Amino acid sequence: MTVQTTRRNFLRGGAATAAVLIIGSRPDGAVAAASGDKAMFNPFVKIDAEGTVTAIIKHFEKGQGPATGLSTLIAEEIGLRMDQIEYEFAPSNPKIYNNLAFGPFQGTGGSTAMANSYQQYRTAGAAAREMLIIAAAQSWGVEASTLSIEEGMVTGAEQSAPLGEFVAAASSLEAPAAPRLKDPSEFRLIGNAEVRRVDSVIKGNGTAQFAMDVHLPNQMVAMIARPEQRGGLVRSFDDNGSKEVMGYINAATLPNNAGVAVYAETTWAAMQARDALEVEWDLDAAEARSSDEIHSEIMAALEAEPQYNVSKTDLAATQSAIGDAAQVVEQAFYFPLLAHAPMEPLNCTIEATADGGVILHDGAQMPTGPHFALSQILGLPMEKIQINTMLAGGSFGRRATPDADYQTEAALAFSMTDRSRPVKLVWSREDDLRSGYYRPAFGHKVRVGLDADGAIVGWEHRIAGQSVIKGTPFEAMIVHEGIDHSSVEGTADTAYDIPNGFFGLTDTPKATTTLWWRSVGHTHTAFVMEVMMDMAAKAAGQDPIEYRLGYLTGGTKDQQRLAAVLKLAAEKAGWGNVAEGRAQGIAVHKSFGSYVAEVVEISGNADSGVKIENVTCVVDCGLPVNPDVIKAQMEGGIGYGIGHVMRDQITLTGGAVDQYNFPDYEPLRISDIAAIDVHIVPSAEAPTGVGEPGVPPAAPALANAIAAASAELRVSAMPMVENCVDFV
CATH class of the missing domain: 3.30.365.10 (Aldehyde oxidase/xanthine dehydrogenase, molybdopterin binding domain)
Known part of the structure; x- marks a missing residue:
C-alpha cells in the first residue's frame, strides 16, 4: 500500500514554549502537520515541547498488539527507543482514522491493523523526523543531511541535543512532500525479537484501565x-x-x-x-428451533442442488469426472454454533x-x-x-x-x-453466552475422485450454513451475486491446483444471531479442505505433505509461500520421526494475507485418550514487525482454534441457549497443550495479519493427527468430545 503525501503549512501555536508538533493525516490519507492549537486534527504522532512522543493508535487493543506494533513503526522512523514513546487511542473520526480495508469506517478487525497502517505510521514518523532535523539544522547552521536522530537525540556536526528542543522551531516549517522512509538495513526496532509489548507492565501491575x-x-x-x-x-x-x-x-x-x-x-x-x-x-416471533432441527436443515441443504455456484464451474462435468474415477473419497462435516466468550464481559x-x-x-x-x-x-x-x-x-x-x-x-x-x-x-458472562452472537453453524459435503495413481480428477464441495454478512452494512462490500464470501473463503479460492473443482453454497435460516468469529469462514473451510487433502493422500498411498506439495506447483506466489511454510513446518516438527505411541497431523492454510502451516503431535488415541504433546507452527506474515507479538498471536490462535473443537458448542432447546458459563462452555486449559513452537519466516513482503491466521490450521492438524493414531478415525462433527474422542 502506498500513501501519498502532500505539502501543508504548519499552523503556529500560541507560544513557542507550548508548541506541539502534530503529524497526522487528512481524510484522503495524506500526511499533514499542525501545531498545538489544532490538537483535534487527529494525528498519528504528536510531540510536545518536552520531547514526549505519543503514537495515536487508530486500532483498538484487545490483546492482539497494535499499540505495540504501530508505536514501533513511529519509534523506528523517528529514531527512538521503545521506552521513549507513549501511546493513546484515537478519537472516533472515520474521516481521519478510517480502516483502509473497510472504506469510510473506523474499526479493527480482519487482521488488518498492521496491513493497512504500516505505511501510514511509518510515513508519519518519517515526516516528524525530517522536520525536527531541519529545525535543528537551521538552529545550528549546518546541512540537514549531516544530522540524524538516535535514541531521541538529534546528533551530528559535532553537536547533540534532545529532540524536544526543536519542537517549537519545527512548528513553523512545512511537512515534507515525501519523507524518506528508512531502508530495512537501518531498522533497529522493526523485526527485533527483543522488543516487548508497550502495555505489558500496566497489565502486569494492574494499572491498565479496561472499560x-x-x-x-x-x-x-x-x-x-x-x-x-x-x-x-x-x-x-x-x-x-x-x-x-x-x-x-x-x-x-x-x-x-x-x-x-x-x-x-x-x-x-x-x-x-x-x-x-x-x-x-x-x-x-422468537427463535424456537432446537439444535437438532438446525442440524437437520443444514445437512438436508447439502443434499439439494446448491443455491449458488461459487466456483462458476459445471457441476455435471465435475460429477462426471468423479463418476469415472478409480476411487472416491467422501465425507460430510458439521460445525455447531460457537460463542466468542472473551474474558472481559x-x-x-x-x-x-x-x-x-x-x-x-x-x-x-x-x-x-x-x-x-x-x-x-x-x-x-x-x-x-x-x-x-x-x-x-x-x-x-x-x-x-x-x-x-x-x-x-x-x-x-x-x-x-x-x-x-x-x-x-x-453484561454478565451468562448474558453473553445465552443472549449474545455466535459463529454460525455450517455443514460441508465433499466428494473427491482419484485416478489409478491417486491423483485428483474431480472435487465436488457443497457448503450450507448461515450468512454473517447478509442484512448488515457490509453486505454491499462482501456479498456479490448473492454469495457471502465469508461463508466460502478458503474453498473455491484455494491455492491448490484442483482439476474439475466445483464449490457450491446454500444459505440456511440463521439460528439466533450470527456474527464473525476469530478467522470467520476459515474456521470451518480450512478444516474441511485440510482433512479432505489428508484423506485423499491416504487413499493415494502418499505422504500427506508430499501430496499437498504436488498441488502447489503452479508457480503462483500463494503456492510458493504455502509450500515454503509447509516444508519448514515438516522440518521443524521432525515430520515422520516420532516416538512410538505418538502421531502427527499437518494442515496449511492462507487467511488474511498470511500463510500458516501447523503440525500437531499427539500421544495416545481416541480410545485411550489423546494428549496434545506439541504444536509446531510456521507463519509467513510478510515483514515481521514485532516477532514477540506474532509469536504470541500464533500461540493464542492455536489455543483458540483447538480449544473450541475439543469441547465447545452452543446448543439450543426450543430456541433457548443451553450453556451458561465456563463450566459448560469450557475454555482451553494451559494443560491441554504441552508445548507450542512458533517459527516466523523472514520476509521483505508487506506485513499481513497475525491475529486470526493461527486459528484455521490448528483444528484440522489435530484431526489429522487423531486419524493417524486411531485407525483412520475421521472426526467430522464438532466438538470432538461429542464424537468419540477423549482428551487427557
Missing part, C-alpha cells in the same frame, strides 16, 4: 433482562421483587421492547434486582458532558457504529459525541457487531433517564 474499570462519580449500573429466546419482546414486567433489593433504583422497558433495563447503585444490586424481576415475554459507560454532549467509555472495536447509534438514539449531532476507546479484555469479533448491540442498549438505557447520572451497562 470494566470505569467507575464515574454518581454513576448507575444498568443490566438488561432479555428473553431466553432470541427475538422475544417485552409484554409487561413486575418489579415488586426488585424493590426489595438494596441499591435498586428503577426498571423500564427499552424503547425497542427487546428487554427491560434495571438500574441500581452497584453491579451486584443490578444483578440481584434483575433476577427478582418478573417479565412476561411475547415469543411469537461486554460493558460500556455513557456520561453527559457540560456542553450537552456525551462521552462513551468503551473497548470500542468499531467506533463508527456506536458513534452513529448514539447520535440517532440520543438525538445529538456527531460532534457532540466523544468515544473514549479503552483497553478490551478480548473480543474475537464479539465487540464488533453490525448493529452496535451493547452500545445501543447502553444508549437506550441512558436515554430513559434524565441524563444527570452516568449509566454503566454491564
Whole structure:
C-alpha cells in the first residue's frame, strides 16, 4: 500500500514554549502537520515541547498488539527507543482514522491493523523526523543531511541535543512532500525479537484501565433482562421483587421492547434486582428451533442442488469426472454454533458532558457504529459525541457487531433517564453466552475422485450454513451475486491446483444471531479442505505433505509461500520421526494475507485418550514487525482454534441457549497443550495479519493427527468430545 503525501503549512501555536508538533493525516490519507492549537486534527504522532512522543493508535487493543506494533513503526522512523514513546487511542473520526480495508469506517478487525497502517505510521514518523532535523539544522547552521536522530537525540556536526528542543522551531516549517522512509538495513526496532509489548507492565501491575474499570462519580449500573429466546419482546414486567433489593433504583422497558433495563447503585444490586424481576415475554416471533432441527436443515441443504455456484464451474462435468474415477473419497462435516466468550464481559459507560454532549467509555472495536447509534438514539449531532476507546479484555469479533448491540442498549438505557447520572451497562458472562452472537453453524459435503495413481480428477464441495454478512452494512462490500464470501473463503479460492473443482453454497435460516468469529469462514473451510487433502493422500498411498506439495506447483506466489511454510513446518516438527505411541497431523492454510502451516503431535488415541504433546507452527506474515507479538498471536490462535473443537458448542432447546458459563462452555486449559513452537519466516513482503491466521490450521492438524493414531478415525462433527474422542 502506498500513501501519498502532500505539502501543508504548519499552523503556529500560541507560544513557542507550548508548541506541539502534530503529524497526522487528512481524510484522503495524506500526511499533514499542525501545531498545538489544532490538537483535534487527529494525528498519528504528536510531540510536545518536552520531547514526549505519543503514537495515536487508530486500532483498538484487545490483546492482539497494535499499540505495540504501530508505536514501533513511529519509534523506528523517528529514531527512538521503545521506552521513549507513549501511546493513546484515537478519537472516533472515520474521516481521519478510517480502516483502509473497510472504506469510510473506523474499526479493527480482519487482521488488518498492521496491513493497512504500516505505511501510514511509518510515513508519519518519517515526516516528524525530517522536520525536527531541519529545525535543528537551521538552529545550528549546518546541512540537514549531516544530522540524524538516535535514541531521541538529534546528533551530528559535532553537536547533540534532545529532540524536544526543536519542537517549537519545527512548528513553523512545512511537512515534507515525501519523507524518506528508512531502508530495512537501518531498522533497529522493526523485526527485533527483543522488543516487548508497550502495555505489558500496566497489565502486569494492574494499572491498565479496561472499560470494566470505569467507575464515574454518581454513576448507575444498568443490566438488561432479555428473553431466553432470541427475538422475544417485552409484554409487561413486575418489579415488586426488585424493590426489595438494596441499591435498586428503577426498571423500564427499552424503547425497542427487546428487554427491560434495571438500574441500581452497584453491579451486584443490578444483578440481584434483575433476577427478582418478573417479565412476561411475547415469543411469537422468537427463535424456537432446537439444535437438532438446525442440524437437520443444514445437512438436508447439502443434499439439494446448491443455491449458488461459487466456483462458476459445471457441476455435471465435475460429477462426471468423479463418476469415472478409480476411487472416491467422501465425507460430510458439521460445525455447531460457537460463542466468542472473551474474558472481559461486554460493558460500556455513557456520561453527559457540560456542553450537552456525551462521552462513551468503551473497548470500542468499531467506533463508527456506536458513534452513529448514539447520535440517532440520543438525538445529538456527531460532534457532540466523544468515544473514549479503552483497553478490551478480548473480543474475537464479539465487540464488533453490525448493529452496535451493547452500545445501543447502553444508549437506550441512558436515554430513559434524565441524563444527570452516568449509566454503566454491564453484561454478565451468562448474558453473553445465552443472549449474545455466535459463529454460525455450517455443514460441508465433499466428494473427491482419484485416478489409478491417486491423483485428483474431480472435487465436488457443497457448503450450507448461515450468512454473517447478509442484512448488515457490509453486505454491499462482501456479498456479490448473492454469495457471502465469508461463508466460502478458503474453498473455491484455494491455492491448490484442483482439476474439475466445483464449490457450491446454500444459505440456511440463521439460528439466533450470527456474527464473525476469530478467522470467520476459515474456521470451518480450512478444516474441511485440510482433512479432505489428508484423506485423499491416504487413499493415494502418499505422504500427506508430499501430496499437498504436488498441488502447489503452479508457480503462483500463494503456492510458493504455502509450500515454503509447509516444508519448514515438516522440518521443524521432525515430520515422520516420532516416538512410538505418538502421531502427527499437518494442515496449511492462507487467511488474511498470511500463510500458516501447523503440525500437531499427539500421544495416545481416541480410545485411550489423546494428549496434545506439541504444536509446531510456521507463519509467513510478510515483514515481521514485532516477532514477540506474532509469536504470541500464533500461540493464542492455536489455543483458540483447538480449544473450541475439543469441547465447545452452543446448543439450543426450543430456541433457548443451553450453556451458561465456563463450566459448560469450557475454555482451553494451559494443560491441554504441552508445548507450542512458533517459527516466523523472514520476509521483505508487506506485513499481513497475525491475529486470526493461527486459528484455521490448528483444528484440522489435530484431526489429522487423531486419524493417524486411531485407525483412520475421521472426526467430522464438532466438538470432538461429542464424537468419540477423549482428551487427557
